Amino acid sequence: MKIVETAAELRQYLKPLRINREIGFVPTMGYLHEGHLSLVRRAKQECQTVVMSIFVNPLQFGPGEDFDRYPRDLERDAALARQAGVDVLFYPSVDEMYGEGTLTTVQVRKVSEPLCGASRPGHFDGVATVVAKLFNIVGPDRAYFGLKDAQQVAVIERMVQDLHFPVTIVPCPIVREADGLALSSRNVYLSETEREQALILSRSLREAEEKLKHGELEHAEEIKEYVRRRISTMPLAEIDYVEALTYPDLEPFFRWEGQRVIVAVAVKFGATRLIDNLLIGGRED
Amino acid sequence: MKIVETAAELRQYLKPLRINREIGFVPTMGYLHEGHLSLVRRAKQECQTVVMSIFVNPLQFGPGEDFDRYPRDLERDAALARQAGVDVLFYPSVDEMYGEGTLTTVQVRKVSEPLCGASRPGHFDGVATVVAKLFNIVGPDRAYFGLKDAQQVAVIERMVQDLHFPVTIVPCPIVREADGLALSSRNVYLSETEREQALILSRSLREAEEKLKHGELEHAEEIKEYVRRRISTMPLAEIDYVEALTYPDLEPFFRWEGQRVIVAVAVKFGATRLIDNLLIGGRED
Numbered sequence: 052m053k054i055v056e057t058a059a060e061l062r063q064y065l066k067p068l069r070i071n072r073e074i075g076f077v078p079t080m081g082y083l084h085e086g087h088l089s090l091v092r093r094a095k096q097e098c099q100t101v102v103m104s105i106f107v108n109p110l111q112f113g114p115g116e117d118f119d120r121y122p123r124d125l126e127r128d129a130a131l132a133r134q135a136g137v138d139v140l141f142y143p144s145v146d147e148m149y150g151e152g153t154l155t156t157v158q159v160r161k162v163s164e165p166l167c168g169a170s171r172p173g174h175f176d177g178v179a180t181v182v183a184k185l186f187n188i189v190g191p192d193r194a195y196f197g198l199k200d201a202q203q204v205a206v207i208e209r210m211v212q213d214l215h216f217p218v219t220i221v222p223c224p225i226v227r228e229a230d231g232l233a234l235s236s237r238n239v240y241l242s243e244t245e246r247e248q249a250l251i252l253s254r255s256l257r258e259a260e261e262k263l264k265h266g267e268l269e270h271a272e273e274i275k276e277y278v279r280r281r282i283s284t285m286p287l288a289e290i291d292y293v294e295a296l297t298y299p300d301l302e303p304f305f306r307w308e309g310q311r312v313i314v315a316v317a318v319k320f321g322a323t324r325l326i327d328n329l330l331i332g333g334r335e336d
Numbered sequence: 337m338k339i340v341e342t343a344a345e346l347r348q349y350l351k352p353l354r355i356n357r358e359i360g361f362v363p364t365m366g367y368l369h370e371g372h373l374s375l376v377r378r379a380k381q382e383c384q385t386v387v388m389s390i391f392v393n394p395l396q397f398g399p400g401e402d403f404d405r406y407p408r409d410l411e412r413d414a415a416l417a418r419q420a421g422v423d424v425l426f427y428p429s430v431d432e433m434y435g436e437g438t439l440t441t442v443q444v445r446k447v448s449e450p451l452c453g454a455s456r457p458g459h460f461d462g463v464a465t466v467v468a469k470l471f472n473i474v475g476p477d478r479a480y481f482g483l484k485d486a487q488q489v490a491v492i493e494r495m496v497q498d499l500h501f502p503v504t505i506v507p508c509p510i511v512r513e514a515d516g517l518a519l520s521s522r523n524v525y526l527s528e529t530e531r532e533q534a535l536i537l538s539r540s541l542r543e544a545e546e547k548l549k550h551g552e553l554e555h556a557e558e559i560k561e562y563v564r565r566r567i568s569t570m571p572l573a574e575i576d577y578v579e580a581l582t583y584p585d586l587e588p589f590f591r592w593e594g595q596r597v598i599v600a601v602a603v604k605f606g607a608t609r610l611i612d613n614l615l616i617g618g619r620e621d
Contacts, residue, residue, distance in 0.1 A: 155442060156445075158443065179440070188502075213438040214472055215469045217472060
């Protein structure tokens with residue numbers, strides 16, 4: 052596995068690898084877990100060269116968020132990436148990505164506004180801008196994103212469509228622990244009790260899905276009410292949002308009639324904010 | 337010369353032309369004149385394949401501006417492009433470029449704010465967004481822009497730097513009529529009297545440059561005052577702005593000490609808004 056720290060070197064290195072071959076790209080913020088590695092494995096199935104980036108992007112963190120304490124461990128990450136079959140690891144500095152600062156931002160309206168966009172103003176501008184940069188540096192044919200960040204996938208898909216990026220976005224399923232907890236680099240922050248109570252996220256979502264499919268829940272408001280009530284049984288849970296919207300347009304709906312929707316939650320346990328979601332109905336059901 | 341109307345067909349057509357060869361790109365809004373053709377000739381010297389786009393971009397026109405009456409003549413443009421040696425003419429519809437509308441915009445702060453950015457709010461967001469789209473569709477190695485739109489060049493150069501587009505921007509000199517009038521597709525709007533009075537733009541800029549270089553003018557305020565006074569001698573001239581700023585950062589300066597600056601004007605003659613500028617000092621002097 053080749054490790055590269057500058058955009059210029061990466062471009063140079065990838066140039067001969069493009070000819071009649073496909074480049075798969077897995078952008079990450081590092082502190083890799085099985086979720087990231089599942090993206091790499093999918094990319095390996097579909098592309099001759101797999102590039103992973105590890106970059107904790109300051110532009111997508113708000114003031115008071117966890118940019119400084121976000122977990123980082125390059126040595127461990129490099130070992131995991133190598134094992135999983137990454138061919139090129141791109142590990143740029145903040146200076147390499149932003150130089151004296153960026154005057155240019157990419158904004159995706161509407162889909163970036165509800166959910167985490169409402170809780171974290173500017174977050175998706177930061178995401179769209181850094182992904183545009185990375186796409187221009189790496190020039191991938193296919194890029195792999197986990198559906199744990201389903202809104203991020205919706206924002207990136209819309210950006211790619213609107214700006215005509217020559218990239219196919221491949222959304223990949225959430226990877227969970229055996230007990231249902233969605234994998235996240237932030238799970239390391241959780242105390243034992245917090246981790247136990249955090250299981251209510253996936254559990255309440257699964258329950259809501261069951262009840263929806265059996266007709267016990269029907270309206271968006273009922274779904275949200277149900278999930279909210281279940282999460283509130285956990286004394287350490289502080290709800291940021293519980294939402295049910297269409298996917299990928301992220302617009303409100305009244306009654307579920309089999310269309311593709313997302314039920315999404317963001318919940319704080321102590322200082323740690325976790326998100327989880329389920330996509331229900333539509334093309335995949 | 338190949339004429340292509342869709343992004344998909346263009347990508348397909350250009351694919352084999354990329355391998356070990358360079359693609360030069362000349363984006364235009366059509367109604368071609370010698371200014372555009374000078375960009376093509378420069379591109380032909382430096383690249384094996386020259387792509388020109390003709391697209392009157394609605395996103396960069398404000399309400400009440402001349403989007404609807406902007407001159408269009410594909411047949412004439414195609415003949416001129418062919419003669420000048422364009423290999424591929426990309427002529428997309430508004431629907432092809434924007435589909436059901438774009439939620440995504442590219443914004444370049446600071447350099448897009450003074451001059452035409454102040455007179456035409458949102459103009460440079462429209463420019464940056466459409467150029468990002470076109471770069472992603474065409475995938476050029478080099479892109480050619482005329483310095484008549486010097487602020488546009490500054491905005492695009494900054495966007496390319498910030499978003500790491502793998503494109504070299506080549507700014508090209510303003511082409512003028514023998515009497516000094518800067519070529520513009522909008523010159524066709526001018527009555528004979530308006531056209532005659534419009535010569536004051538290039539003339540006052542040249543005079544200011546002379547006086548600056550001979551020490552008769554020294555401060556930005558003096559330069560602006562001089563040019564403004566000269567333009568005001570024309571009864572049909574309605575000044576939008578007269579500015580003197582550093583280039584390409586477009587920041588105010590106090591005294592000219594040989595640094596690269598732009599003296600830029602926008603003046604209305606009847607319903608027709610003309611712009612002109614001179615770059616003075618710095619790297620090219």
